């Protein structure tokens with residue numbers, strides 16, 4: 001059964017007002033259970049808007065989104081989102097940020113410690129568990145954010161340019177770690193990036209949106225074998241997809 005469906009969705013900010021802005025138009029998409037999907041498109045085409053509506057932060061002005069056949073309304077911990085801007089709690093240490101969700105749900109102290117250790121390691125922050133966000137770099141804060149969302153164990157992972165602020169090496173490591181985690185947990189992922197190579201490396205499906213108002217311009221099915229390795233980035237098949245997608249984006 002398809003997990004998330006987007007049915008003829010259009011979104012206009014300030015609908016009916018003189019400043020109305022239609023950001024997305026006539027979007028139909030299906031994200032199968034356990035698939036890895038990436039949305040690419042030029043700045044301002046509505047990628048973050050689409051993701052926020054999937055998270056349930058606001059409703060589309062027309063059309064709907066469903067999860068397992070139920071219309072998405074409001075936020076739910078089944079749908080976890082890593083925001084484009086970092087959203088760490090400045091008044092909590094790294095560890096407390098990471099275990100925030102499980103703590104709210106009443107996890108025992110020892111379970112919290114275990115979660116903090118596991119996910120701090122996964123996002124490369126071992127040794128920084130007791131630091132405050134203000135003591136971290138921008139990229140490290142971003143990794144706290146990611147750790148907190150992973151630790152919450154959602155069924156659907158919505159990630160808005162999560163690795164955009166990271167250096168090339170950290171980014172590649174985080175991509176590989178994400179794929180490893182995804183392959184064992186089989187969450188449905190909807191990921192947004194500006195980085196075509198990142199999109200190909202990670203995805204089963206790449207959705208190319210046109211410029212504002214964003215419409216579905218193309219869906220690329222990536223059939224590169226899994227598990228993916230960094231060497232694959234240099235194969236002819238990979239580069240051919242890269243060339244094709246590059247040609248589709250407005251520069």
Ligand SMILES: Nc1ncnc2c1ncn2[C@@H]1O[C@H](COP(=O)(O)OP(=O)(O)OP(=O)(O)O)[C@@H](O)[C@H]1O
Pocket residue numbers: 013021023041042043044045046047048049050084212
């Ligand atoms: N709350 C809002 N009210 C009014 N307009 C908004 C709001 N949020 C976003 N927009 C507008 O909607 C358009 C799409 O924004 P969005 O953030 O979805 O783009 P994006 O594709 O994520 O861009 P980027 O790649 O730069 O992150 C932009 O023109 C933006 O100004």
Ligand SMILES: [Mg+2]
Pocket residue numbers: 047048049084160
């Ligand atoms: Mg955005």
